[in-house]
Amino acid sequence: MxxxxxxxxxxxxxxxxxxxxQCLHQTSYQDREDLEQEIKLKIIEKLxxxxxxxxxxxxxxxx
Amino acid sequence: xxxxxxxxxxxxxRNREQVKNPIIRSFLADAQNLYLVQHAILYPNxxxxxxxxxxxxxxxxxxxxxxYISNLIYFFSLDFDKKKRRLQNxxxxxxxxxxxxxxxxxxxxEEEGLLEKIENEQLFKGLQKLTDKQLQILEMIYVKxxxxxxxxETLKTxxxxxxxxxxxxxxxxxxxxxxxxx
Numbered sequence: 001m002x003x004x005x006x007x008x009x010x011x012x013x014x015x016x017x018x019x020x021x022q023c024l025h026q027t028s029y030q031d032r033e034d035l036e037q038e039i040k041l042k043i044i045e046k047l048x049x050x051x052x053x054x055x056x057x058x059x060x061x062x063x
Numbered sequence: 064x065x066x067x068x069x070x071x072x073x074x075x076x077r078n079r080e081q082v083k084n085p086i087i088r089s090f091l092a093d094a095q096n097l098y099l100v101q102h103a104i105l106y107p108n109x110x111x112x113x114x115x116x117x118x119x120x121x122x123x124x125x126x127x128x129x130x131y132i133s134n135l136i137y138f139f140s141l142d143f144d145k146k147k148r149r150l151q152n153x154x155x156x157x158x159x160x161x162x163x164x165x166x167x168x169x170x171x172x173e174e175e176g177l178l179e180k181i182e183n184e185q186l187f188k189g190l191q192k193l194t195d196k197q198l199q200i201l202e203m204i205y206v207k208x209x210x211x212x213x214x215x216e217t218l219k220t221x222x223x224x225x226x227x228x229x230x231x232x233x234x235x236x237x238x239x240x241x242x243x244x245x
Contacts, residue, residue, distance in 0.1 A: 016132060023140035027147060035143050042139055043132055052127045058090075058119035059099075059112060061081045062074075 009047050013040055074104050090122045165183055177202035197232035200225060211218040 024032040028034050081087055091097050103111040177198065179221055181187045190198060199218075203209045211229075215222040 010130065010245050012128065016136065019133065019136055026140040027144040031143070031147055035140055038143060039136055039139055042135060046131070046135060050131070052124045052131075055120040055123045055127075058116050061084065061087055062078045063078070 005048070009044060012047065013043060016043070071101050071104055077224060090119055091124070093122075096122070130151060177206050180206065185240050185243050186236075188243070189236045192239055193232055193235060196227055197235070200228050201232055204229060 018037060021038070024035055027035050075082060082091070091100065096115075099111075099118060103115045145196050178187065178190060181183050181190060190201075193201070200214060203214045203217075204211075209217075211222045215225045218225070
């Protein structure tokens, strides 16, 4: 379970790398590496802490 | 076989509005998911329905996560830059204030009395009107940075007395300056 989650996280972070790189332009040149690290940390923190709930049943959409 | 297609087609036709829903559409875009759904439509037993539901919920959560993280990255980077800039504005680098320079100036200035340091004309006039003792106490507190207790010892009185005199001096000063302003 733990391993599975870590792998999922890695995949998510990898997939989001272009988006992260793009957002690094928000800050000045010197701070970009810091920001990249902080973002990744935040993603890991949120993925482990946050519960994504309230998923509706598939058949609720259909009659 | 022909009948099966008909059932599936009819099902999707009946729910054509729902199929346009982005979450449903992205779910059905996966061939494996589509197969599961078709299978469940043809044979709607508990097991099949449940299997579709489980895969759908996994898909839904994944979409939720991606959406959440996408927003997180965007707003986090904005906040990060704001924070950095705020700190930068707060702690400006003053390039011409050397470390050594400061020390020397401080030592020099301790030789001078309180009155020599005052640049504000009103404040200077006000200070001149104070008694010698009050001036002496203010000088010790604000120029030499002594504690009340040390001042009491040097003037051979109690800390309470020093505190009172200090407060009175400030009050008087405040009063004088106010009067001049009016």
